[in-house]
Amino acid sequence: MPTKTIGFIVNPVAGMGGAVGLKGTDGKTILDKAISLGAKPIASQRAETFLAELSRVKKSLRLIVGAGNMGEDEAEMCGFTFIAKGENKENTTSEDTQNIVREMVDSGIDLLVFCGGDGTTRDILKIVHLDVPVLGVPTGVKMHSAVFAVNPQAAARVAISYLCSVLPLREAEVMDVDEQAFRESRLSAELYGYMLSPYEPHLIQGNKLESPTTENEVRNQAAIAIYVIEGMKPDYIYVIGPGTTTRTIGDLLDQKKTLLGVDLLLGKKIIANDVNENQLLEFTKGVQAKIIVTPIGGQGFIFGRGNQQISSRVIRQVGLDNVIVVATKSKLDRLKSLRVDTGDSELDNELRVGGTRVITDYKVFQKMTVE
Numbered sequence: 001m002p003t004k005t006i007g008f009i010v011n012p013v014a015g016m017g018g019a020v021g022l023k024g025t026d027g028k029t030i031l032d033k034a035i036s037l038g039a040k041p042i043a044s045q046r047a048e049t050f051l052a053e054l055s056r057v058k059k060s061l062r063l064i065v066g067a068g069n070m071g072e073d074e075a076e077m078c079g080f081t082f083i084a085k086g087e088n089k090e091n092t093t094s095e096d097t098q099n100i101v102r103e104m105v106d107s108g109i110d111l112l113v114f115c116g117g118d119g120t121t122r123d124i125l126k127i128v129h130l131d132v133p134v135l136g137v138p139t140g141v142k143m144h145s146a147v148f149a150v151n152p153q154a155a156a157r158v159a160i161s162y163l164c165s166v167l168p169l170r171e172a173e174v175m176d177v178d179e180q181a182f183r184e185s186r187l188s189a190e191l192y193g194y195m196l197s198p199y200e201p202h203l204i205q206g207n208k209l210e211s212p213t214t215e216n217e218v219r220n221q222a223a224i225a226i227y228v229i230e231g232m233k234p235d236y237i238y239v240i241g242p243g244t245t246t247r248t249i250g251d252l253l254d255q256k257k258t259l260l261g262v263d264l265l266l267g268k269k270i271i272a273n274d275v276n277e278n279q280l281l282e283f284t285k286g287v288q289a290k291i292i293v294t295p296i297g298g299q300g301f302i303f304g305r306g307n308q309q310i311s312s313r314v315i316r317q318v319g320l321d322n323v324i325v326v327a328t329k330s331k332l333d334r335l336k337s338l339r340v341d342t343g344d345s346e347l348d349n350e351l352r353v354g355g356t357r358v359i360t361d362y363k364v365f366q367k368m369t370v371e
Contacts, residue, residue, distance in 0.1 A: 002060070004111070004163040007104035007132075008051075008082075009066040010074060011116035012092060014139040015042045015308070042343065043139045044074055046152045047115045050137045051078040053156030057163075064107055066100045083107075097123045105132055111198075113159055115139040118176040121147060125174045125193050133169055134195045135159055138205070138341065143305060144175035146206050147197040150371070151304075151341045151348075154203040162198035172197040202371075205299045205339070212330060220328040221248040223362040228292065228326065229253060229268065237284055238265040239318065241293035241307045245326050249292070262309045280314045290322045291315065295338055297331055302370075303351070304341030312344035320350060325368075326359045337369040 051074055054061070063080050065071030068088030075082045085107070086100040097116075101124055104112060111133050114120055117140015128134055136148035137155045149155035161167045171194040197204070225248040232238065240246050242260045250257025250270065257263045261274030264283055272279065283289075291310060293302045302325055303310060315323065325338070338358075340351045352370040360366045 003062060004060065005062040005064065005107075005109045006159065006163075007064045007101070007107075007109040007112040008047075008071045008075065009097060009100055009104070009112070009114045010043050010047045010069065010071045011097060011114070011120040011139065012043050012069040014116040014120055015046075015141055016040070043115050044069070046137060046139050046343070047071070047074040048077055049152040050113070050115070050156050051075060051080065053153050054159060055079065057160055060163075064104050064109060066097075070096065070100060094119070094123045098127050101127045111135060111159060111162060113137060113155065117141055117143050118145050118174075121145045121174050121195075122176055122192055125195055128195055130171070130194065130196050132196070133162065134172075134197055135162075136197075138305075141306070141308060143205070144177060146172035146204070147174070147195055148205050149203055150205050150339055153345075158198050158200050158203050161200065167198045167200050169196045170199040171195070172199075205301075217328055217330060220330070220361060221245045222252065224326050224328070224359055225249045225252045227359060227362045228324070232265075232268060233288070234267050235288060236266075237271075237287055237289040239263075239280060239284065239289060239291040239310060239314070240265060241291070241310060243294040243296075245294040245328060245331075246292055260306070262307060275309060277309050277311045277314060280309060280311075281317060284314065284318055289318045290324055291318050292324045292326060294326050295331065295335065298334060300335045300337060300339045300371075302338050302340060302356075304339075304343070312342040312347045315342065315347060315351075323351075323356070324359065325356050329360050332358060332360060332366060332368065335368070337371045339371050 055078055058080055063075060063082040065075045065082045065084055067084045067086040070092055072084045085103040086096060109132060113135045114124060115137040124134060134147055135155060135158060137152050138148045149158050174192045174195055176192060224245060228249055240257060240263045247257045247259050253268050255270040258274050263270055264272040264275060295302050296305050340348045342348055355367055355369045357365050358368050
């Protein structure tokens with residue numbers, strides 16, 4: 001591969017709100033709250049995973065990174081030679097992201113890779129537009145934009161393939177949701193624009209598709225919920241993930257389940273709403289429990305997008321055999337497979353083995369592969 005230049009930037013606080021149930025970290029007030037709840041940075045680890053996979057072609061790369069914790073630290077850890085842009089600061093802002101990206105573009109780059117979520121994507125859009133190809137390493141809580149790879153390893157493979165002139169570019173949607181509305185269980189998504197991005201359908205997640213509200217869809221959701229409810233054991237705690245199909249379970253039990261949060265049922269009654277990772281670990285410790293999730297429409301993720309509260313630690317504590325996946329027939333018809341991205345590669349591989357059985361109607365199941 002001829003020498004290529006990659007711009008690489010990390011939003012160091014991206015994704016911190018996920019495990020603590022805040023559904024994002026846009027804004028200093030929310031970030032401070034996330035830290036007060038015990039949130040830990042996750043962007044650095046995912047950045048290092050990407051760079052480790054990318055390192056096999058490092059001799060053919062010229063790497064320009066953000067200073068300090070915006071890419072420099074991770075590049076140094078992974079043994080890359082690089083040029084750093086921007087100021088090394090402990091607390092960074094969206095303006096820092098925009099300024100560094102502007103410097104990278106002015107320096108001449110073949111591809112811009114960033115670690116962040118939809119908020120970071122919007123910051124980059126303001127500078128890049130359609131001028132430079134962009135690829136996202138999924139690190140945030142909400143990732144509705146179509147520029148993200150399915151995980152950090154996939155992002156590295158996409159970057160290498162594109163730089164070797166194997167992959168085409170497409171105009172990918174930059175989407176974001178209103179975080180405050182999201183915390184209030186109202187999904188308000190908006191299209192902000194387009195950026196050029198390498199496209200490989202198995203490795204790029206695409207944008208999220210909303211569930212239809214047809215009469216058939218509602219009936220299908222109800223049939224699934226009835227079957228799940230009939231099988232509930234009175235002494236089990238049920239961890240119910242976000243989504244309209246899972247919310248129907250609460251509706252039929254006359255229990256107010258949050259649409260976009262993770263809630264707990266015991267004896268067919270809600271015992272806790274919108275819980276975070278630590279609460280899940282406490283509630284499920286030493287008891288029998290099951291996790292009920294539904295895949296994200298158009299993307300297929302059952303773990304790692306929008307439900308980071310159900311972390312790898314929670315899944316291991318509850319047990320892989322106690323995971324129940326539900327989805328309507330129309331949702332599955334638009335998916336070739338399900339996906340997982342918990343941040344724990346060993347757990348992800350365990351979840352992939354043998355695929356999973358999905359409840360698609362009353363006493364009706366469909367086997368799906370998991371990528």
